[in-house]
Amino acid sequence: MAFDGWTFLLxxxxxxxxxxxxxxxxxxxxxxxxxxxxAEIDRQYEQSVTAKSEAQGQLASAAAERAxxxxxxxxxxxxxxxxxxxxxxxxxxxxxxxxxxxxxxAHRKIAAERAEALTETHRVAVELAGDMARRLLAEIPATLxxxxxxxKVEQYLAALPGRERQGLAxxxxxxxxxxxxxxxxxxxxxxxxxxxxxxxxxxxxxxVELTADPGLIAGVQVNFPAxxxxxxxxxxxxxxxxxxxxxxxxxxxxxx
Amino acid sequence: MIPSPLASSVVxxxxxxxxxxxxxxxxxxxxxMALGSRLATRRLRVHPDLPQTALEAxxxxxxxxxxxxxxxxxxxxxxxxxxxxxxxxxxxLSGVVPGVRAPTAGLETPAALATIVFLAVHYFGVRSRGVLxxxxxxxxxxxxxxxxNIVSAVxxxxxxxxxxxxxxxxxxxxxxxxxxxxxxIVPIPLMALEILVAIVQAYIFTxxxxxxxxxxxxxx
Amino acid sequence: xxxxxxSIIGAALAVSIGSIGPALGEGRSVAAAMDAIARQPEAAGTxxxxxxxxxxxxxxMAIYCLVVALMLLFANPYTR
Numbered sequence: 001m002a003f004d005g006w007t008f009l010l011x012x013x014x015x016x017x018x019x020x021x022x023x024x025x026x027x028x029x030x031x032x033x034x035x036x037x038x039a040e041i042d043r044q045y046e047q048s049v050t051a052k053s054e055a056q057g058q059l060a061s062a063a064a065e066r067a068x069x070x071x072x073x074x075x076x077x078x079x080x081x082x083x084x085x086x087x088x089x090x091x092x093x094x095x096x097x098x099x100x101x102x103x104x105x106a107h108r109k110i111a112a113e114r115a116e117a118l119t120e121t122h123r124v125a126v127e128l129a130g131d132m133a134r135r136l137l138a139e140i141p142a143t144l145x146x147x148x149x150x151x152k153v154e155q156y157l158a159a160l161p162g163r164e165r166q167g168l169a170x171x172x173x174x175x176x177x178x179x180x181x182x183x184x185x186x187x188x189x190x191x192x193x194x195x196x197x198x199x200x201x202x203x204x205x206x207x208v209e210l211t212a213d214p215g216l217i218a219g220v221q222v223n224f225p226a227x228x229x230x231x232x233x234x235x236x237x238x239x240x241x242x243x244x245x246x247x248x249x250x251x252x253x254x255x256x
Numbered sequence: 257m258i259p260s261p262l263a264s265s266v267v268x269x270x271x272x273x274x275x276x277x278x279x280x281x282x283x284x285x286x287x288x289m290a291l292g293s294r295l296a297t298r299r300l301r302v303h304p305d306l307p308q309t310a311l312e313a314x315x316x317x318x319x320x321x322x323x324x325x326x327x328x329x330x331x332x333x334x335x336x337x338x339x340x341x342x343x344x345x346x347x348x349l350s351g352v353v354p355g356v357r358a359p360t361a362g363l364e365t366p367a368a369l370a371t372i373v374f375l376a377v378h379y380f381g382v383r384s385r386g387v388l389x390x391x392x393x394x395x396x397x398x399x400x401x402x403x404x405n406i407v408s409a410v411x412x413x414x415x416x417x418x419x420x421x422x423x424x425x426x427x428x429x430x431x432x433x434x435x436x437x438x439x440x441i442v443p444i445p446l447m448a449l450e451i452l453v454a455i456v457q458a459y460i461f462t463x464x465x466x467x468x469x470x471x472x473x474x475x476x
Numbered sequence: 477x478x479x480x481x482x483s484i485i486g487a488a489l490a491v492s493i494g495s496i497g498p499a500l501g502e503g504r505s506v507a508a509a510m511d512a513i514a515r516q517p518e519a520a521g522t523x524x525x526x527x528x529x530x531x532x533x534x535x536x537m538a539i540y541c542l543v544v545a546l547m548l549l550f551a552n553p554y555t556r
Contacts, residue, residue: 006274006276018289018339022293026293030311033300033302033304422539
């Protein structure tokens with residue numbers, strides 16, 4: 001059995017040297033370059049992760065922006081709708097108001113016209129009544145027509161306070177005549193009657209002039225020098241007309 | 257008469273030291289590997305070209321095998337085990353080259369490698385567990401296993417040596433016999449088989465060394 | 477008998493008988509490994525590595541026999 005101790009020792013030493021050589025020239029550089037590449041890859045991975053998160057952030061912000069735009073659009077639409085609604089309501093209100101105004105105007109106009117027509121009708125009716133009365137009274141004799149009024153004048157004068165009656169008598173003291181206007185011409189005999197009756201009522205002497213005026217319809221107008229006493233249908237119709245017109249308007253207002 | 261496969265011829269002497277053929281072959285392998293790795297690693301870049309990629313793949317494959325066997329980072333063990341694998345591959349395959357005899361076909365080179373592995377097992381064990389911890393690991397799992405463990409530590413080193421030596425030497429011896437008997441073409445399949453055996457033996461030697469060292473270092 | 481003849485016979489017996497056991501063992505282990513790989517192909521890497529290591533272990537026995545035979549033939553101290 002040949003075992004060479006020197007060869008054994010030399011081979012052991014050789015192997016140790018070879019370990020050192022390869023460690024120096026092979027493993028260390030290769031491992032270093034692998035580690036460097038790993039670091040590079042890690043760095044790039046980090047970069048890519050950063051870039052990815054950045055991109056995601058941008059995406060999120062873009063989405064948020066889009067959502068904001070959508071919300072803004074909705075808000076604008078809602079605002080426009082609200083404005084349109086408001087304008088519509090305003091228009092409708094205005095239209096309603098103007099319609100009400102028109103209606104009221106029409107009502108008022110109708111009322112005015114009705115009142116006018118009423119007044120006119122009233123007037124026509126009164127005139128018609130006067131006309132009819134005049135025609136009817138034409139049938140009655142003039143003395144008869146005046147007799148009644150003489151009594152009325154007497155009653156009126158009798159009802160006057162004493163001072164006023166004395167005032168009237170004083171007016172006649174100068175010899176001025178009392179002018180009696182009747183609706184139809186009176187006979188001469190009536191003048192004596194009127195003079196006697198009026199003188200008795202006023203307790204003084206007087207003269208009477210007789211005049212005719214068909215406009216009175218019926219009744220008399222006693223003209224003193226400074227006073228007029230009219231007791232005729234004309235004056236009564238006029239009083240009736242002026243008294244009834246407000247009554248007609250009042251009736252109209254109640255109807256509305 | 258066939259020359260003894262166990263003997264190694266002396267090439268020359270430096271003073272009293274005889275330099276045998278395996279030593280000379282090993283020197284040649286050393287020079288080639290050192291120069292080759294120097295050239296290969298001279299221009300390393302982060303973005304590798306094809307040779308650098310192949311080199312890195314080789315290193316990472318060795319590293320991956322070591323990690324798979326030892327279940328821990330290959331960093332501290334790569335210089336020893338990687339060099340063991342690469343040198344054994346080169347030495348075993350050098351027997352295929354005409355005129356060169358594989359250094360591992362002699363008894364001394366496997367003995368030297370096995371001895372280095374034996375020492376490295378204790379070195380890494382002590383470094384990992386401390387002296388007392390490593391010595392206590394011989395009494396695992398029971399105290400009665402202590403002599404067995406001690407004997408096994410020696411015999412497995414011996415078997416490591418004899419396995420490598422026997423495989424390579426028998427292969428070379430067989431090829432020599434066949435060449436002497438049949439001449440030209442016939443040894444070629446045997447040589448191909450010998451190439452496979454050479455790589456497998458290098459792999460097995462390295463893996464066994466890794467297993468031993470891993471057992472000494474202890475589980476994670 | 478000549479010690480050389482005895483050595484040669486011893487070497488032949490050592491190799492022939494000594495390779496029976498490792499041959500059987502290797503056959504069994506390869507069969508088991510094939511079975512395991514067929515059952516679980518994804519574990520083929522680990523299995524084949526373990527198989528190679530195991531085969532090398534078993535083969536060591538045969539190699540021991542071969543070494544003994546070679547020592548009988550070439551390094552026998554009794555044949556000097």
